Amino acid sequence: MNVTAVAVLRPQRVRVIEMAAAVGPAWIDHDLVFPRANGSVRYVESARTTLAAACTAIGMPRLRFHDLRHLHATLMIALGVHPRVIQGRLGHARIGTTIDVYGHRFEGADRAAAQAVGALLTAQPK
Numbered sequence: 314m315n316v317t318a319v320a321v322l323r324p325q326r327v328r329v330i331e332m333a334a335a336v337g338p339a340w341i342d343h344d345l346v347f348p349r350a351n352g353s354v355r356y357v358e359s360a361r362t363t364l365a366a367a368c369t370a371i372g373m374p375r376l377r378f379h380d381l382r383h384l385h386a387t388l389m390i391a392l393g394v395h396p397r398v399i400q401g402r403l404g405h406a407r408i409g410t411t412i413d414v415y416g417h418r419f420e421g422a423d424r425a426a427a428q429a430v431g432a433l434l435t436a437q438p439k
Contacts (some may be wrong), residue, residue, distance in 0.1 A: 323347065348371070384413075390418045 325346060333340040333352060341352040349355050360378070368375050382403070389399050396419070400411040412419070 374405070386415050387418055390415060 329346070329348060332348070332350065333342065336351055339351060341348075342356060343352060345352070345354065345357060347360075348358075363376065365375050386399055387404055389402070396408060396411055399415070401410050403411060405411045
């Protein structure tokens with residue numbers, strides 16, 4: 314896991330442990346990162362509302378969770394992450410699904426690869 318993600322999630326884990334301690338035996342332990350006050354699963358609409366409020370608070374247009382998934386995939390492609398890694402992170406059973414959905418995003422990566430190979434082939438020996 315990314316060090317930044319760990320740094321962000323560690324305090325949340327402490328909060329959940331504190332919540333469980335405060336609730337005591339009535340705590341419903343599902344080992345969740347963002348549980349309801351009694352430990353149970355949050356309703357999807359609650360998460361959507363929270364995301365919408367967060368977007369509004371920072372002056373961003375409203376996003377859906379699926380938009381975040383596409384953003385994650387697009388950023389990985391821009392960073393040159395191998396398509397098989399992207400496939401695995403997105404949970405696609407077939408690499409073809411990843412390429413079909415995000416293939417147009419790989420075009421910039423293809424240009425960058427062509428430029429890198431061209432630079433290598435035209436480099437002067439030292």
